[in-house]
Amino acid sequence: MFKFFKRVSTVVSSELNAMLDKAEDPVKMLDQFMRDMESDIQEVESAVAKQIANEKMLKRKADDAQAKVEKRHKQAEQAIEAGNDDLAKRALENKVEQEKQAELLQESWEQANKDSNVLRDKLDEMKKEYQQMKLKKDSLQARAESAKTRTKMNRTMSAIGSDESKKGFERMEEKVLQYEAEADTSEDLTHEGRSLDEEFDKLNNDHGEIDDELAELKKKIGKE
Incomplete structure (x- = not known):
């Protein structure tokens, strides 16, 4: 050519x-x-x-x-x-x-x-x-x-696909897992605190109902 x-x-x-x-x-x-x-x-x-x-x-x-x-x-x-x-x-x-x-x-x-x-x-x-x-x-x-x-x-x-990229993704994944764990722990503590308060409120309510019922019963039998 x-x-x-x-x-x-x-x-x-x-x-x-x-x-x-x-x-x-x-x-x-x-x-x-x-x-x-x-x-x-x-x-x-x-x-x-x-x-x-x-x-x-x-x-x-x-x-x-x-x-x-x-x-x-x-x-x-x-x-x-x-x-x-x-x-x-x-x-x-x-x-x-x-x-x-x-x-x-x-x-x-x-x-x-x-x-x-x-x-x-x-x-x-x-x-x-x-x-x-x-x-x-x-x-x-x-x-x-x-x-x-x-x-x-x-x-x-x-x-x-390099090792550096993979390591970077792994680090980010660990951070996300850590954030999730911290969020779960915070929710558990909040739930525990809320449950304890609810039990005391229930206890107080239960005692009040019993006292009222006891007073009513005494009234009926003339003991008051």
Whole structure:
């Protein structure tokens, strides 16, 4: 891959591992690779545009030279019909020169046309490869983000399950149990104090009822 890109060679697992070993961010590095590829594509697009412009210029000059060849040929015929052999000879001499120039321009255009086709094919392949690597970059970035998230979660879970955390929970549990025990003891003391008072109140009430009943009974039998 990247056989057409001068700044980026390959993006494979070994390179990702190397990035991680160097504490480089794979997501940022992949974005940089894509920017480099985009820059290379832009350079090739510029070269293709210049080559096409040069090709068109050569084609126009070759066509113009060929048109002059045909023009001089007709002029030579016209001069011969007019009986002006000297003029016809001059036209034929210029025709020969134009033929040589047209031939050279045609060869140059054909070569330029081949070069343009090569650059077009190269550009098309670069763009296809860029799209493939863009998809791969998106996949690798998603995997990198997923790995980061899993690592963060694992570290969090590890911290939650650590001995220090467990000891902290145990201490808090002991405090809660202590609070509960203190609350129960306070309730028991309150209940005991309240029960003792209630017994004395009951005793006093019982004695009062007995005294009243005794007085009533004495009254009935005339002992009072």
